[in-house]
Amino acid sequence: MVDLRYTDEQQAFRAEVRDWMAANVPAEPLPSFDGGRAGFEAHRDWEARLNDGRWGMVTWPEAYGGRGLDLIRWLIFEEEYYAAGAPLRVNQNGIFLLGPTLMEYGSEEQKARFLPPMATGEEIWAQAWSEPQAGSDLAAVRARAVRDGDSYLLSGHKIWSSRAVMADWAFGLFRTDPASERHKGLSLILFPLDAQGVSRQAIAQINGEAGFAELFLDEVRVPIGNRVGADGEGWRICMATAGFERGLMLRSPARFQMTARRLVELYEANRETCTAAQRDAVAEAWMAAEAYALSIYATASRLIAGGSIGAEASLNKIFWSEMDIKMHETALAILGARAELLPTAPAAGDVGRWLDGYLFSLAGPIYAGTNEIQRNIIAERLLGLPRG
Amino acid sequence: MVDLRYTDEQQAFRAEVRDWMAANVPAEPLPSFDGGRAGFEAHRDWEARLNDGRWGMVTWPEAYGGRGLDLIRWLIFEEEYYAAGAPLRVNQNGIFLLGPTLMEYGSEEQKARFLPPMATGEEIWAQAWSEPQAGSDLAAVRARAVRDGDSYLLSGHKIWSSRAVMADWAFGLFRTDPASERHKGLSLILFPLDAQGVSRQAIAQINGEAGFAELFLDEVRVPIGNRVGADGEGWRICMATAGFERGLMLRSPARFQMTARRLVELYEANRETCTAAQRDAVAEAWMAAEAYALSIYATASRLIAGGSIGAEASLNKIFWSEMDIKMHETALAILGARAELLPTAPAAGDVGRWLDGYLFSLAGPIYAGTNEIQRNIIAERLLGLPRG
């Protein structure tokens, strides 16, 4: 039964989050975690502080440092988190992607070994999906894990591994059956990034920061206990993980609602030079952020009622990635000639981080499966159109 | 050498056209030629009148009633034609498509037999390309022409034949080699629509008018002299004709420039209720019409200098069809609640024919090869991307 009022308990929870954030969020924004070691470690410290307050991931079970809360509380948490201007999550590959995957597919040993240091930020995670010849076509993975006694020897070449320049651990797909093809014979395996045989090469992004790395693996030895799920089950697990990534977790609506709010403030600050068309664009941005939030609330309610999320995650990914770009384009249009200035330019004034945000937004339609791939998924799996 | 000034001779030509149109264009718009016999015949009479003034097709050779003028003069003619509010051309399938095709590929006998009555409007032409299973995939044509002595016997089922409800003749693709497949073994054949064995079934369009017909051909006997070009050469000729259709001829820029002008007038008449966004949309419409005109002038100059038009025609088709829809959408948005009224509604006021024009514009991205097909052509033939 639709009832769009928060309960008293939910309101109290919101107040609790708000109080904690007010007391704990750093007054100055942290330096970027992809910009260098100092920023990376400052974000690790923030993860630890969040964990101390048991705010690391409110949906995680209490046993692993969470609070076992439902998705509505998670949304409320995120709203207060972003409204307070709290830092981005350096361990997002861990807490939002691998964490839920381990809880669903991992052994008890794996959960006990990996979840607590993930929660505290002691171990920061990178993902290692793509390879030079396996981007959109992820099933073309060639990196292999060769069984050697109780170990796997991992070899291959991974690319576009986010956070891998400074992270501690990575998870990735490896071919455990050398005779296999495409999505068969793949397994999900965890490996430490400081292991013998791993070399990392930073990849500078278009904003100049090394948000990605290439990983060259040469007979990296890991225990077979580092394989998540059964031998050959990697593809299925990976698809479920990608669902988390495209779906709810990685892009909570509050972040966009805050962007929309900043955009309105930018419009108001520049009202005299703004056109009616820009006002309309700002209104569109606000509507898009609201629509995204309402949609996620509806999905969360459905999931709480026992529903599941599948190809719908692709709808979300297309929507937020296109919205994010449009919001930033609108901001740059309002900034006019100042749009191209970096915040450090003396004439930059209040340009803020819009330019940076714009460049960041351009990755949206690309990563976690390009929007072209997402449209294929929607057409084939959700609408039932014939495969090409 | 770029020189965007008309010569004195070109200016004098413009004045001549303008004078003639002022003296001859009917004061009241003719009824639609797809709306019934009266409108059709009124348009036929207009074709005759044009021909009397030698304005039927100024680029045609003088021998066939034309003036042998170049494409710049053709553009000037079209500008004055549409500026004067002259009627649409009921014989467009003939004069713009088949006419040029006959001049390039037809025999002397065919030119002498078919061009003069085409020029006078005595014979109005329909096209008969598509079949129920051969729309975008035109090479899937099944209608056949079986050789019988000096005749062909035409049989098959054609659809979406524009003007065919009331026209006199039609041209279409037929399989002359029964063993052939796809685009091989096809020939372009002309046939009278009142011949024994032809039955026509009007197809109502979404505007209620019967602009199309289905044609059922049952052993329709035509002399083999009605085949244009060599046996099996139909596909190549048809592609050239389609180039005319998508390219310059069927959609001269003046028509859109007049639509843009009417749109500005509509905006001015409704200025008090119009928003700044609508003003921008009107400005976009005007720019699009200007861009289209400039592009056609550039193409015409290139053709005069000995160039040719190939896949570029597909660029034109996408541009004008999308522009045409946007212009009409803008008009409907300005009309607001009145947008849905037919001109006959007592409350319609000055809605004019915008609604009708909107419905008509929606056919643009579909006919003469859908815009999806055009994008394939641009990508593969112009840009050189690999075939799918």
Added chain:
Amino acid sequence: MNFAFSEEQTMMADVVRELLARECGSAALRGQMSAACSFDRERWRKLLELGLSGVLVPEDAGGLGLGGADFVQIAEACGHACLPEPLVDHAGVVLPLLADCEGETARAALTQSLETGALIALAHPQTPWIVAANAASAFVLPGPDGLRLVRSEEVRRVQQAGIDPLRQLFTVSGEPAAGALIAAPGAMAALLARAAERGAVFTAAELVGLAQACVDLAVAYAGERRQFGRPIGANQAIKHHLASAQVKIEFARPVVHAAAALMPALPEGVPQSVESRARVSHALLAAGEAATLAARTTLQVHGAMGYSWEVDVHLYLKRALSLTQRWGGPEHHRQRIAERILSAPLGPDRLFPQVAKVTGTTPMKRTA
């Protein structure tokens, strides 16, 4: 906080959907169209037998006393079926307005309509063309001395030929003193304003249903129609067009549902805050865009077939064109959005308007 429909809510809509599938299919619509009749009394009777006209009427006025969240999926179903009859206006706007009026006249007309199924229509300034006014037994007409209820014999109806071949439109007027006064000028403004909120929300729902119907039509056609030796739906271009239309729909629907949830059973409860009004406007804008894109996409996917009268595509296209300009039209609603974002607090905790009343230990920096 629960943004999922209950089984009862969905079941009620399912019953309507099934009835419409039986009674309002393509053949029925085409029969009706050739008879130039936009009101099928038999279908109307069957729909009202489900109790639909009273869904939003309070229990003490003889209705079911339910809210917008109970009606919104029904309105979607009407849009999906391209229903000619103005059920959404009648049950979603006019009867709630009558319930909202004080005095015996309005109540008596309401009771009679609930009992007999008599169609009552409203001449709202924001929606000048009245659907099927030739089938209405009475009209609610605004006038200088207030809102009047006028019997059909006492009005002038002028048909206004429109593009939607399934719906006949009219303007309706009456003598200044015709019929009976049901609201004084002061009350009238509020009544009409509330009617406009309801009208906008449920029209948005019709548009979302219509949009989904367009995608459904196109998916079915693209799976069947073959060109170049395979179904046209196997082409990425077709897939991506339809996926884009579906994205528009998916991010319009929850907005419509949230806006509908703002419309409670008690008529006086229809909220008038700038935030609530913006949600309603957002719903109508988003639904209108989704319907327009979906209708255009299904036409393109159908190709020449879609451009012909014999395929249903144009019925949806024309209905979308008609509905998007109702209740003030897009520019009016964009204006309301602008008012909201430039005057009321913004941020994630303002998604549901009642939040701010309860929380707020550290107030947001921005103040209204």
Added chain:
Amino acid sequence: MNFAFSEEQTMMADVVRELLARECGSAALRGQMSAACSFDRERWRKLLELGLSGVLVPEDAGGLGLGGADFVQIAEACGHACLPEPLVDHAGVVLPLLADCEGETARAALTQSLETGALIALAHPQTPWIVAANAASAFVLPGPDGLRLVRSEEVRRVQQAGIDPLRQLFTVSGEPAAGALIAAPGAMAALLARAAERGAVFTAAELVGLAQACVDLAVAYAGERRQFGRPIGANQAIKHHLASAQVKIEFARPVVHAAAALMPALPEGVPQSVESRARVSHALLAAGEAATLAARTTLQVHGAMGYSWEVDVHLYLKRALSLTQRWGGPEHHRQRIAERILSAPLGPDRLFPQVAKVTGTTPMKRTA
């Protein structure tokens, strides 16, 4: 009426294109980028050796005395190559402005620059960030007492860090009495207005060249990169994105060419009618949209590769971002279009502004 370039016009641009292909390839740009130097004197010298700086300077001032139609394809070539040096500003705007000034000082500076290749830069109010001001030998600075020519030793340059890694931006100011006066306040306004027209047109040409370079990059990549066992360019989604970008380019280019043809050799000939100004604005708007779409499309086609620093895609993306806001930015030019359509005659015979003067036996109904 001839809207085709002559062989000479195209040949001159071809020579520039070939030189840039040799001297301004990816490796050269990357070398320059890592040296944080946006002005390669050697490349500049080679470009000017072709005589480029004098193309638009009248013959009696030592130039070639050619017009915008002769320079426009050169500017396109600069955009296509992502040329860091501000050749288009220097030869397209600043030297013609100097030629346009009366008096000895301006003429001397012009002559010297034509001879030595010395870069002169203009601080135009519509383009606040000056490219490579650290390499300029003199500046044209507007001030309260008119336009002054100021030697580089006499100005304050403040670097303004910008997004384009190939171009260093500066603001430049001087003491009120620094340098020499080259135009009085009255003449200055007209000079700056003409400079803005030239700047907008040739920036539009750069943007069109840049847009085409983006499509070219994407086509090459999409033909090579394989996924799912075939080149990604075989996918309809990729094809249609690129086809759409090419359509934008094709209907921007002739507008830019027509606007360039309005810029004659004689400086005082730069037209200032509302119709000519609209053509210039149209050129900048259309080219900016084409460049933005093409840059975004090539990024998407390249996927993660395009998002990395090591591939050239981002250089074009950032240059497009920088260029589109120059010379007043899109909103300013949209305003000029609105002025034109609401004040001057419309219709097919107004495509080329001079037409109306000559024809008109039966005047168009509409009057300005």
